[in-house]
Amino acid sequence: MKKLYTLFLFLLLTVSISAQTYEDMVSRAMDYIDQKDYAAAEQAMKAALRKEPANPNNIMLMVNLGTIQRNLGQYEEALISYNVAIERYPDKAFLRQSRAALYCDMGRFDDAMKDYNTILLSDPEDIEALYRRGLLQLNSKNLFAAEEDFDKILKKAPENLRGKMGLALIMKRRGEFKEAEELYSDLIYKHRTNADLYFNRAECYLQLDKLSRTQDDIVKALELGCSDPLIYILRGQLRLAQYEKRLAKEDFLKAQEMGVNEDIVNDFLRLCN
Numbered sequence: 461m462k463k464l465y466t467l468f469l470f471l472l473l474t475v476s477i478s479a480q481t482y483e484d485m486v487s488r489a490m491d492y493i494d495q496k497d498y499a500a501a502e503q504a505m506k507a508a509l510r511k512e513p514a515n516p517n518n519i520m521l522m523v524n525l526g527t528i529q530r531n532l533g534q535y536e537e538a539l540i541s542y543n544v545a546i547e548r549y550p551d552k553a554f555l556r557q558s559r560a561a562l563y564c565d566m567g568r569f570d571d572a573m574k575d576y577n578t579i580l581l582s583d584p585e586d587i588e589a590l591y592r593r594g595l596l597q598l599n600s601k602n603l604f605a606a607e608e609d610f611d612k613i614l615k616k617a618p619e620n621l622r623g624k625m626g627l628a629l630i631m632k633r634r635g636e637f638k639e640a641e642e643l644y645s646d647l648i649y650k651h652r653t654n655a656d657l658y659f660n661r662a663e664c665y666l667q668l669d670k671l672s673r674t675q676d677d678i679v680k681a682l683e684l685g686c687s688d689p690l691i692y693i694l695r696g697q698l699r700l701a702q703y704e705k706r707l708a709k710e711d712f713l714k715a716q717e718m719g720v721n722e723d724i725v726n727d728f729l730r731l732c733n
Contacts, residue, residue: 482512486521498528519545523558535566553579557588569596587613591622595629603630621651628660637667655684659691666698674698689718696728705732 480488485508492501505525509518526541542559549555556575563572576593579586594609607630613623624647631640641664648657662677678695696711709732716725 480507480511482508482515485511486517489524493524493528498531502528502532519548523555526558526562530562530565535562538562539566551582553583553586553589557592560592564596569599572596585612585616587617587620587622591626594626598626598629598633601633603633606630621647621654625656625660632660632664637664640664641668653684655681655686656688658684659686659688659694662691663694666694666701669701671698671701689715689720692718693720693724693728700728700731708732 485504489501489504489508492498492504502525505521505528508515509521509525512518515521522541522545526538526545529535529538529541539559539562542555542562546552546555546559556579560572560575560579563569563575573593573596576589576596579589580593583589590609590613594606594613597603597606597609606626610623610626610630613620613626617623624643628640628643628647631637631643641661644657644661644664648654648661651657658677658681662674662681665671665674665677674694675698678691678698681691692711692715696708696715699705699708699711709729712725712728712732716722
């Protein structure tokens with residue numbers, strides 16, 4: 461009797477799913493995304509794709525599926541989803557933007573660079589691609605190429621926040637902390653709720669030995685929701701400068717817990733002994 465009851469429930473569930481329309485499944489997936497239930501959203505989207513494999517809207521569904529899989533840490537599956545979308549629509553810049561961001565998550569920076577280069581061949585003034593490529597150039601210590609990309613952004617949009625943030629990052633890499641601090645201060649005056657600006661200015665203040673201002677900016681960045689684990693490395697450095705080794709150690713361990721490379725953290729932990 462119990463087996464029959466279980467079979468009945470299974471059949472009932474199967475009928476219920478098959479009775480749902482493609483639109484129902486997509487709508488349910490969107491609801492799950494809003495609830496940040498990405499695993500359920502992934503299953504709902506896959507069900508929609510199985511329901512109507514030839515639906516022309518599936519291209520956007522594949523992109524959304526890839527983004528969900530990326531959020532779940534399923535990078536290889538996400539790459540497959542993005543590749544399917546790009547194979548069908550190779551000229552859509554937003555598809556390559558999504559795949560390039562995934563490549564960065566995977567540490568495949570050369571592949572990300574290829575996608576940004578492809579986008580910029582079609583549209584040399586794509587601000588998002590210029591900014592992201594500039595960051596990759598910066599990461600590769602190619603400061604002149606990075607500066608060129610950020611300058612192109614500002615030539616098209618002189619007040620663009622990302623373009624100016626890119627130039628400030630280059631100033632920091634060159635050790636021009638006073639100039640970078642002044643630029644960040646100007647940007648903060650216009651964008652008072654941007655946590656990243658306070659975080660970056662705090663780094664400048666620390667290098668300039670302005671410890672009180674460093675602390676104020678770190679507090680403000682955290683209040684505004686800064687989620688970059690490197691802010692705990694920065695606060696740990698500040699606490700070391702304030703001779704608070706125990707608190708500094710707590711910050712460095714917090715950074716490691718949030719994903720900062722263990723070797724980097726260990727170098728700072730040695731300073732806490």
